[in-house]
Amino acid sequence: MRSFKITVPASSANIGPGYDVLGIGLSLFLELEVTIDSKLAHETNDDPNNCKLSYTTESEGYDSVPLRSDANLITRTALYVLRCNNIRSFPSGTKVRVHNPIPLGRGLGSSGAAVVAGVMLGCEVGKLGYSKQRMLDYCLMIERHPDNITAAMMGGFCGSFLRDLTPQEVERREIPLSEVLPEPSGGEDTGLVPPLPPTDIGRHVKYQWNPKIKCIAIIPQFELSTADSRGVLPKAYTTPDVVFNLQRLAVLTTALTMDPPNADLIYPAMQDRVHQPYRKTLIPGLTEILSSVTPSTYPGLLGICLSGAGPTILAVATENFEEIAQEIINRFAKKNVQCSWKLLDPAYDGASIEQL
Numbered sequence: 001m002r003s004f005k006i007t008v009p010a011s012s013a014n015i016g017p018g019y020d021v022l023g024i025g026l027s028l029f030l031e032l033e034v035t036i037d038s039k040l041a042h043e044t045n046d047d048p049n050n051c052k053l054s055y056t057t058e059s060e061g062y063d064s065v066p067l068r069s070d071a072n073l074i075t076r077t078a079l080y081v082l083r084c085n086n087i088r089s090f091p092s093g094t095k096v097r098v099h100n101p102i103p104l105g106r107g108l109g110s111s112g113a114a115v116v117a118g119v120m121l122g123c124e125v126g127k128l129g130y131s132k133q134r135m136l137d138y139c140l141m142i143e144r145h146p147d148n149i150t151a152a153m154m155g156g157f158c159g160s161f162l163r164d165l166t167p168q169e170v171e172r173r174e175i176p177l178s179e180v181l182p183e184p185s186g187g188e189d190t191g192l193v194p195p196l197p198p199t200d201i202g203r204h205v206k207y208q209w210n211p212k213i214k215c216i217a218i219i220p221q222f223e224l225s226t227a228d229s230r231g232v233l234p235k236a237y238t239t240p241d242v243v244f245n246l247q248r249l250a251v252l253t254t255a256l257t258m259d260p261p262n263a264d265l266i267y268p269a270m271q272d273r274v275h276q277p278y279r280k281t282l283i284p285g286l287t288e289i290l291s292s293v294t295p296s297t298y299p300g301l302l303g304i305c306l307s308g309a310g311p312t313i314l315a316v317a318t319e320n321f322e323e324i325a326q327e328i329i330n331r332f333a334k335k336n337v338q339c340s341w342k343l344l345d346p347a348y349d350g351a352s353i354e355q356l
Contacts, residue, residue, distance in 0.1 A: 001039075003356035004124055006032040008117045009155065009347035010102045011109035012215065012307040012314045013147035016252050016270030017245040023109075023151030023158050025347035026215060030113040032074070032121060033097040033356075040093040049089040051075055051096060059100040060110070073111065074098065077118025078125065081138055084194045087126050094125065105223030107308030112148035115139050116351050124353055132350070137197040148308065150204045155350025159253065160204035169198040208257040209346050216315040217307060218328045221338045224282055229309035232278045241273040248272075261318055263295035263302045270303035270316075283311045284335035289328055298324050 008030045015022035044052045051069040055062040069075040075096065082089070102110045119138045123130045130138075132153055139149045146160040252269040255262060280286045286306070293315070295301045300319035307314040315324055325341040332339050 001035065001037040003033070003035045005354045005356055006034065006117050006120050006124070006351070007354070008113045008120070008152055008351040010344075011112055011148045011151040012107070012217070012312075013109065013145070013151065014272075014275060014306065014308055015157075015314070016303060016305045017248040017272045017274070018147070018159070018252070019245070019272065019274045020145055020147055021159055021161065021249065022253070023147035023149075023160070024209075024215070025151040025155040025158075025350055026108070026217070026344040027347050028102055028108070028342065028344055029347070030102055030110075030117055031099040032117055033099075034121065034124070035093075035095045036091050036125065037093045037095075038091070040095060044090075044093055044095065049075070049079060050092050051090040051094045053096050054098070056097070056099045059098060060102060061104045062100075073114040074118040074121065077115050077142060078122035080142070080194055081119055081122025081128070082126050084138075084196050085126055085128060090125060096121070103219055103312070105225060106219050107224070107306065107310045107312040108217065108219070109148040109152055109308060111226075112139075112143055112145075112152050115143045116149060116152045120351060120353055133200065137199060137201045140201045141197040146202045146204065150202060151350075153351050154204060154206060156346055156348045157207045157209045157253075157256065158204050159207065160202055162202055163200070165198055165201070207253050209348075210257055210259050210261055212259070212318050213256065213261055213302060213316050214318070214321060215344045215346070216317060216321055216325050216341060217344055218313040218315070218325055218332070218339050218341045220283070220311040220332055221340070222311060224309060224311045226309045229279055229282060232281060233275055234278065237274065244271075244273045256316070261302055266302040266316070267295050267304075270305050272305065276306050279306065279310055284337055285331050286310075289313060289331050293324070293327055293331075298327065300324065 009025040010028040011023050011025050013023040044050045047069050049069040053067045066072045102108055104110045116139055119135045136153050143149050146162055150158045150160040248269045255265045255269050300317045301324050302316045304315045321343050329339045
């Protein structure tokens with residue numbers, strides 16, 4: 001019998017001007033408790049891949065997530081990793097218990113955390129012995145936006161990018177995740193020979209972070225899909241808007257390391273012209289919140305931005321956390337949007353596996 005626990009942090013991406021570049025792991029953790037015991041094989045026979053999957057009742061969306069291993073994002077990601085390495089299914093008697101407090105579809109990296117957890121699950125079940133960097137390759141073949149994925153896997157405050165792949169490195173053009181979907185999505189040869197990811201797809205750097213700075217996540221009670229949120233963005237940008245973001249990006253990554261934190265530097269450096277102005281149509285009150293909740297009116301506030309694709313708002317601050325959160329909650333309430341909030345630290349170490 002084997003037992004182990006996988007822990008993956010939530011994440012916030014697109015920090016300020018860092019669209020598709022900056023991400024930060026946050027102290028809200030997806031947890032998988034895994035047991036592999038051949039004596040429990042009779043309990044996993046109902047699943048086509050020998051995996052009995054369950055969720056705690058406290059998990060986000062626990063009553064609606066699919067529990068078949070070839071339909072759930074975590075386990076089908078693990079199957080992709082296994083099948084890339086000529087392992088067709090989970091070992092007999094595999095049980096996976098999931099606890100997921102990360103809100104779904106709110107811009108806190110729930111799908112990114114699931115992909116990271118799935119890759120780590122496949123690696124550990126298959127005894128593949130991959131490094132985090134190699135597991136990151138598998139993640140980035142499935143989730144092509146490195147900001148969330150890198151922050152969840154590596155932890156801390158990260159900048160990242162994907163290198164260009166050569167035609168020789170990509171033998172097949174399908175998204176590998178489709179390889180483990182049921183027919184007809186994956187085709188007749190679903191999952192027969194998934195392509196191995198190239199090596200070192202993603203490059204990243206971990207920045208320092210002043211530990212006095214905390215993250216306030218204000219979470220509206222509605223979901224917003226990444227596809228819809230990306231759909232409102234323009235296909236091209238003006239040179240002034242691109243320069244605006246590049247200038248602030250260059251300043252922000254160092255400004256968040258400085259002690260004492262300088263709100264006069266961080267707040268304007270977290271402004272953005274690439275995605276936030278276009279997403280105001282999807283998030284009631286967004287423009288007013290981002291422009292009117294400032295360090296001059298709320299001491300301790302350093303900066304504010306949209307978290308990921310939204311609708312969550314991320315504020316960074318050193319004090320007065322509840323007052324800042326409540327002001328943003330009140331502004332959403334005027335638009336008939338209810339919210340909750342969480343005070344979070346950076347998750348410096350990223351994802352981990354613990355043998356039980």
